[in-house]
Amino acid sequence: MTEPLLSELSRPGRVGQRFASPEQCRGAVDDLPPELLRGELPLPELGELDVVRHFTHLSTMNHSIDAGFYPLGSCTMKYNPKVDEDVARLPGFAQLHPYQPEESVQGALEVMLELQRLLAEITGFAAVTLQPAAGAQAELCGMLLIRAYHRERGDLKRSKVLIPDSAHGTNPATAAMCGYSTISIPTDSHGNVDLGRLKEIADQETVGLMLTNPNTLGLFEQEILEVTETVHRAGGLVYGDGANLNAILGAVKPADLGFDVLHINTHKTFSTPHGGGGPGCGPVAVRDVLEPYLPKPVVARRPSGELYLDWNRPRSIGKLKGFWGHFGMMVRALTYISLQGGSGLREISEAAVLNANYLRARLSGVYDVPYDRICMHEFVASGRSQRQYGVRTLDIAKRLIDFEIHPPTVYFPLIVEEAIMVEPTEAENKDTLDRFADVMLQIAREAEENPEIIHQAPHNRVVGRLDETTAARRPVLRWARVPAQAASAPAY
């Protein structure tokens, strides 16, 4: 059953929460000039039980990690230990005002400092900022750092950012936000950056290269050292998109590969839950030369041992977001890393990589796998050979829904036709992997024998396939206004 909108459930006069009796509020705003006050306040009127039932119903219309497999490539949808949530909700973390005097938040500053140190160690870099809100903002941060670096060196003519054609959309979008132009670097037949082309293109106008490694094909760049070396020789810096860090924890430190900056998505690698589309948290790790430019303030320790926020950072790029970043996510990430320990981190990547290769092995043959070599934490298959039966990757994705499995990422990366990008993560057990593989193989058989069932999928959800074209052509982006009866005039 679909669920009515809040506005449709509203009944004039219902109240979910009051903070005082109406009498206690009377006269409260008499001193304010009426021309500064609003008229109607057309919010829905509901009781607490209405609210609870509404959102409980809505929740049941979602798939989620806690309910089932979610092999969304590039997204690292892994299970988050429940204890992370408990820790983040401790009043000593959740109920801190960002502008409390520093002496009253020493524990919180310690969390930040320790997490910075751990992330620096794991990635091999000299310094880390925790401020960016998510990967995309971290990219902006990193590119601003690179700009500041070139600028301080008087190297002002650099304006081109090199980006592999397999890159995530945020990379070119970020370069553009910085006012840079972008040059696309092709992928070679092994799934690596085309080193030859890179060498031709990299020059004194090159700001840098934005590189994801393992790349979005799930493959480790086989000539990574030469790639980064090439950019450095041209005077550019190498920005690492760390969205795929889950593959290489304890396996390699990105700094050792020649990256100069790297962002980390804690909401992928360090297991802060994804919340239906955020919040994230995008720490940025840098080489020592870039450290002076990090956003302010920076957590620092006085000789007395006391921690404080250092605003005195004259070379800083400034602020990226309000306050100090997504502290709640930092608490979870530190909890998670503490649970795993150094040995556990390596186990994570090992299992993530083994799981992906296992699924690749089980599916390849029936599904095309364009770059069929040992992959890292994910691999990209293609639905192109199913096309002969009139079945497209989108159809396969929708059919998976019938089995309560979330479809993999589809049609990305753009360089793979009918792409199906599968990232199982280390959190899943072999039974789950086998079931997924069995279902995928069954769907491949159905494509031949009974494509109708695939075309009509999904069958059992609250809605079937939705008309996205009309949604975009004639956008309906809000409800019809709530009838604001009881709500019409300010009561006091």
Add this chain to the structure above:
Amino acid sequence: MTEPLLSELSRPGRVGQRFASPEQCRGAVDDLPPELLRGELPLPELGELDVVRHFTHLSTMNHSIDAGFYPLGSCTMKYNPKVDEDVARLPGFAQLHPYQPEESVQGALEVMLELQRLLAEITGFAAVTLQPAAGAQAELCGMLLIRAYHRERGDLKRSKVLIPDSAHGTNPATAAMCGYSTISIPTDSHGNVDLGRLKEIADQETVGLMLTNPNTLGLFEQEILEVTETVHRAGGLVYGDGANLNAILGAVKPADLGFDVLHINTHKTFSTPHGGGGPGCGPVAVRDVLEPYLPKPVVARRPSGELYLDWNRPRSIGKLKGFWGHFGMMVRALTYISLQGGSGLREISEAAVLNANYLRARLSGVYDVPYDRICMHEFVASGRSQRQYGVRTLDIAKRLIDFEIHPPTVYFPLIVEEAIMVEPTEAENKDTLDRFADVMLQIAREAEENPEIIHQAPHNRVVGRLDETTAARRPVLRWARVPAQAASAPAY
């Protein structure tokens, strides 16, 4: 989809939680004689994610108050404000050891004392014990108090407990647990205790009368004062089953009606969640003459103001359960009563009664309502006129499930043929009541026009009607043993 059993999900070697490395445990129990140790420990082996998915899946197979209407007569399935849960989980309440020194639990003892006072005030009695675990244990407690009272007065020949034929099963079962015999009192044509019969039966062998008021027909005993008077004249006491207290908060104090003892189900009236079948909490309120017999210990205040547990109660009936009762439920009940306040309590009963009468009015005519007068918080309809179409109350109940509505209590009270006992509670809004009435009327139409659809209901649940006869004849009450491989020998 049905869900596998934990035992079926188990894989040797999987671990959800460790408390130490295996090495740290080694040697830990070397000092214990092997003949005192167990062999196999055949528990299922699962990871944390397996556990989360399993119970998340199971949860989605339940109906619940947060998901929908639950008009189970006699059960008072009302919505519980979420803040109750938050308060009960405060470490200062949830993490107290019952044997902490009293100086370290003054706040907890204050909660108990205040709740006792409030319950005494609401019911009109002199004293309250919070110790019983639920209504049934409260009944045991109350009957033991009554026994102690008769015994101390040397009145040893009383052995018969009078119980109306409409009573809940716990009433006769409790009397029997005390070693008493029971005499059933019929219900008159108005739905009241048959006063004439009561007068004939009550005599010097009468321990007392166990009376629910409003009774299980949802009706207020119209001659309640004469009923209690009759029992008192015979030297018996009147035990009040307070399961239906939700109807009369602020409307009448049961002590004013002649009851001597009354139990309260906080899990009904004072909104502690029902947990799929408990926990409950069954405070017992008594007249002053019964106070000395209350279970020990009793919370008391020293002249200094300090609270303590008074064990020095020589006339006490002893202990009913471990420690001081279901403290977690007491915290919720106090929170709830504090939120409602005196005025809110009366509003609760008024709305509960109005809602029940509204539904009675909407359904009567189409469904038989055997005692069709103003009811209190619930009413009992009957499916007997639907029987002519081959549809029974059980079928109607199952058909409601198709509409995501939990069926009312059915086939109780026993004195109403094909009983359908509806208790909407005050927590539901008019839209929900109307939808229920509409669905019930639709089902009545279906009974005439399309009984098949009713017989086959429910249609959309994870299972259809289950074979209860085989379940009872050849009971399967546990899983086949988990293969205990990794688990076979103690590792240390």
Add this chain to the structure above:
Amino acid sequence: MAFVPLTADEQQVMLREVGVDSVADLFVDIPEHVRFPQLDVPPPLTEIEVVRKMAALAARNQHIGQLACFVGAGAYNHYIPSVVGHMMGRSEFYTSYTPYQPEMSQGTLQSMFEFQSLIADLFEMDVANSAVYDGPAALAEAVLMALRITRRDRVVLAGSVHPEYRAVVSSYLDGRGVELATSEVELRDSGLEERPIVDLLDDRTACCVVQQPDFFGNIADLGAIAERCREVGALLVYVVAEAISLGLLKTPGAWGADIAVGEGQSLGVSLSFGGPWVGLMACKQEHLRQLPGRIVGATTDQQARRGFVLTLQAREQHIRREKATSNICTSQTLLALGVTVYLSTLGPEGLRQAAALSHKKARAGAERIARLPGYRVLNRGPFFNEFTVLCPTDGAFVRARLLERGIIAGYPLGRDYPGLQNALVLCCTERNTAAEIEQLANGLASCVS
């Protein structure tokens, strides 16, 4: 605050449908002179106010996260994995009723079935019910069961059974003409000693109740007692107050118990100042129909899909009324769910670890305290995670002194065992650290003057 969702307009419509003028008209059956009394209950609080009020009350307690906890005595401070609370916190579980309509309650029913299975396996007994109120109530029900099964009228209790458990048995038996015999516990030079319970058993005895580990922490060979029970035809009723011990110790089933009961609190249930917890109850197959409480069975629907139902309801009050095996109705399902989540999260390895570490720390504590001048450990044989210490002075006094140091120093035996005024039962779990044990020892040492 604002829990009644009816608006004034809706109320009018409804009153009209009912055919009365006002809400007050619905209450006319209540005798007028007692109708709508004044209630001396404070006015409603807002949610903000109520949270402030309750948080202030909570803050007047020192909780065990703030203290070093060395008290057990039937209530154990084991670690509860985070996942337990998250699963119990699913509103589908905690806001549902007893699963009377199985098609709408398979979640609860299957988890109850799993609980029964886990408890039966943990105890190595044939069948378990799906919980009763708590350990003491479980024992009382077991004794009533034994009386029904044997039709005898004498009950023998070991004096080393938890005093609260014994007190509850005694209340439940009040006035039923049953003789209760209890073995005595004495303080000797060699330590605590309990008079042989076998001497109390005779052919009138319905059951013999023993607790393992006993209230003082001891673990004993129960072979002779089980043997003697068989000889006289009494049932062996076995109490497990500290269920974590079953990760390690020989089980009730293996010792030959006829009925085994226990407290499930140790297995994932918050201490919560004593409740709600969950009573465990299991028995031999032959006694199944005398077992009280809810029991869930597996069955199938018409399409042969597996499902679960409440079964054997002919034992219960709502069907059998005065002939029921017990009056129990609302029980402890949510807590049983907690136990089920806990045991499935720990699995065999986790549970063994919890038991082994609890024992190891208790042993370390006992060894440390035994070396303190003025203190004596009274256990004469092996113990699990509790041990009894004789202090140089009154046990309650020692507790008060140690509370000042942030330590809960055990359970003072004075009220229950008059000869043991100076004794404390101390407890360790996997949560206690070596540093805490050291603090305890130092605190105890400071009480010697």
Add this chain to the structure above:
Amino acid sequence: MAFVPLTADEQQVMLREVGVDSVADLFVDIPEHVRFPQLDVPPPLTEIEVVRKMAALAARNQHIGQLACFVGAGAYNHYIPSVVGHMMGRSEFYTSYTPYQPEMSQGTLQSMFEFQSLIADLFEMDVANSAVYDGPAALAEAVLMALRITRRDRVVLAGSVHPEYRAVVSSYLDGRGVELATSEVELRDSGLEERPIVDLLDDRTACCVVQQPDFFGNIADLGAIAERCREVGALLVYVVAEAISLGLLKTPGAWGADIAVGEGQSLGVSLSFGGPWVGLMACKQEHLRQLPGRIVGATTDQQARRGFVLTLQAREQHIRREKATSNICTSQTLLALGVTVYLSTLGPEGLRQAAALSHKKARAGAERIARLPGYRVLNRGPFFNEFTVLCPTDGAFVRARLLERGIIAGYPLGRDYPGLQNALVLCCTERNTAAEIEQLANGLASCVS
């Protein structure tokens, strides 16, 4: 601990299927000399240990449940109804991804649609997106939007806009050749005064950014500014840092804003030391295709059932790459859900109350402090729930003194406004009690020496 569920046996089977001998063989593409480095990361902790560690860190903070909180400055201590946390805590919400597959994500999608509707109505703007990172990022995106829409290259900011918001705008604009002009704020005898921003507007100006209530708490008539914007063809960008004010104040839409942004933290989001919160963003219909971030639209399936989808994705990076309106990808959906639950729980009456009580208490506080010798309230006109106070001494010093009394005494303006070293911005919400206000006043009085 133990998060990788593969057992050793399973691993072997899987390696065989993949066709390699060991897991290490899967990592051969990594240059050997940097493969499998040592990590200086401590060994794994058990859950018990990690909870102990983190709880100890948390205990080194004083949280606002333990303090009387009079600081706002873009972060507001409003009461969050219990139900908000319970709904956000549904794992179906917090463990799902961005709703790329609408059939499996209707819960998230519908709640996002509801969020957009609520924000549009609250702001009285035509359309809202479904959130960006936070208030400052929303402002930065709004400025970028204005630059794109007007194709101009000058941005005017009121000096009374939150300093962090202004700093973020400045970083986002770095190196883009945009001129940033800011109106000055000065301390006069009559109080704080801001130089007229209208004087800064010209026909190169893409947008004029104002905040209401402003950083000092003031509420002003913005009619003239809106008028001047229209004249010069600049967009009016309106910042609401304290969203509760919209329960009471004339809205951005009513003032004529072209783009309105805000911080949603006030509306049911935990302070959490500054994040994660949620940026609100709304605009006039005509600018819709320049709006960044996720947008959800209503549509239907083939059976004409209503459903919701991510729409207008041609604005977004995953489709348009370097031509996208923004690079934003992961956003703040869970927090937007919190706002949605909050607003639907409060409804018009609750939100009006929160606003009215916050104002009432702030007024009471300001009146009380204005009477203290040595203190001066600098607001010259009406204010909402914040007001600026000139202290007899350094603001940071006053804060430190009051912390000793358990009070957070406002935000010291010294770092951001060098002339206002002695000034504090103080804030009240519906949570502050009269007793707390009295403590604050007494504390401030004690700083006068």
